[in-house]
Amino acid sequence: MNTILKLATKHWLRRYKKKKIIPSVRAVFLGDVVSTQVIMDGIFSGYEIKALEQYVFPYLKGNGVALDIGANIGNHAASFSKHFKKIYAFEINKVVFHILQSNAVGTNIIPVHIGLSDAETEVSFVENFANMGASRIDMDSCDESHLVKVIPLDVFAQDNDIKDVSFVKIDVEGHELQVLNGGATFFQNQQPVIGFEALFLKNYSEGQKVQDILEGYGYTHFWEMIPQSHLMRTLKQRCPSSIMSVLKLFMSVSMQKNLVLSPCANLAGKDRELVIASTFDLK
Numbered sequence: 001m002n003t004i005l006k007l008a009t010k011h012w013l014r015r016y017k018k019k020k021i022i023p024s025v026r027a028v029f030l031g032d033v034v035s036t037q038v039i040m041d042g043i044f045s046g047y048e049i050k051a052l053e054q055y056v057f058p059y060l061k062g063n064g065v066a067l068d069i070g071a072n073i074g075n076h077a078a079s080f081s082k083h084f085k086k087i088y089a090f091e092i093n094k095v096v097f098h099i100l101q102s103n104a105v106g107t108n109i110i111p112v113h114i115g116l117s118d119a120e121t122e123v124s125f126v127e128n129f130a131n132m133g134a135s136r137i138d139m140d141s142c143d144e145s146h147l148v149k150v151i152p153l154d155v156f157a158q159d160n161d162i163k164d165v166s167f168v169k170i171d172v173e174g175h176e177l178q179v180l181n182g183g184a185t186f187f188q189n190q191q192p193v194i195g196f197e198a199l200f201l202k203n204y205s206e207g208q209k210v211q212d213i214l215e216g217y218g219y220t221h222f223w224e225m226i227p228q229s230h231l232m233r234t235l236k237q238r239c240p241s242s243i244m245s246v247l248k249l250f251m252s253v254s255m256q257k258n259l260v261l262s263p264c265a266n267l268a269g270k271d272r273e274l275v276i277a278s279t280f281d282l283k
Contacts, residue, residue, distance in 0.1 A: 029132060090115070
């Protein structure tokens with residue numbers, strides 16, 4: 001077994017050298033979902049980030065500051081750092097935050113060890129050690145042994161004089177509504193473009209509330225990321241997952257994963273890995 005692992009490691013290192021892959025971050029967790037993809041491909045969610053760089057970032061009103069809320073080990077923040085002067089990377093998980101700090105050394109990323117919510121308080125936190133990015137705040141739990149501090153974004157923005165924010169990424173495992181509620185003044189005054197995870201297939205009312213609050217802040221345009229290939233979009237709509245698994249064996253990676261923005265009328269009733277919201281048309 002050790003011989004096989006050594007050979008596999010050598011093969012992986014040759015692959016990195018041959019393709020001249022520069023990992024998005026240097027410090028990772030062994031066995032973690034995000035870290036494993038960084039180790040294998042050099043980046044996590046690379047095609048989503050590529051779509052942001054192509055279809056969103058060029059149209060931002062100033063590229064001074066970005067917020068990465070739910071930064072994990074800093075994969076997205078590291079990519080964003082090429083497009084903004086300063087990145088505030090929020091990570092509530094103490095263990096993950098240490099890795100984020102390591103990846104922020106020598107960059108324009110400012111790690112912030114605090115969670116964002118709709119009140120200044122302590123809440124229960126549930127860790128997922130197989131997928132650290134899936135660790136989450138549990139508002140229904142009364143477990144006082146795993147408490148973490150959270151504050152509203154409005155409080156942080158005011159205390160730290162945060163200005164000129166043009167983009168905000170939110171990935172907080174179901175805590176999106178609370179983050180948005182806690183940033184009412186911030187979002188209404190600065191109106192950055194927002195990219196956020198929107199898993200509302202099973203929680204229709206939550207998706208509707210998120211859309212209502214954003215529209216109340218002045219956000220009028222919503223997009224989801226869909227395959228750029230028309231063939232890929234058609235197959236995903238019509239083919240069962242078992243058949244798609246076979247068809248993907250004969251498709252290029254770019255056909256499967258290249259993404260483009262598509263208008264999205266309703267957030268509720270569907271799971272989307274990334275939704276874009278803005279107060280202006282991204283054209």
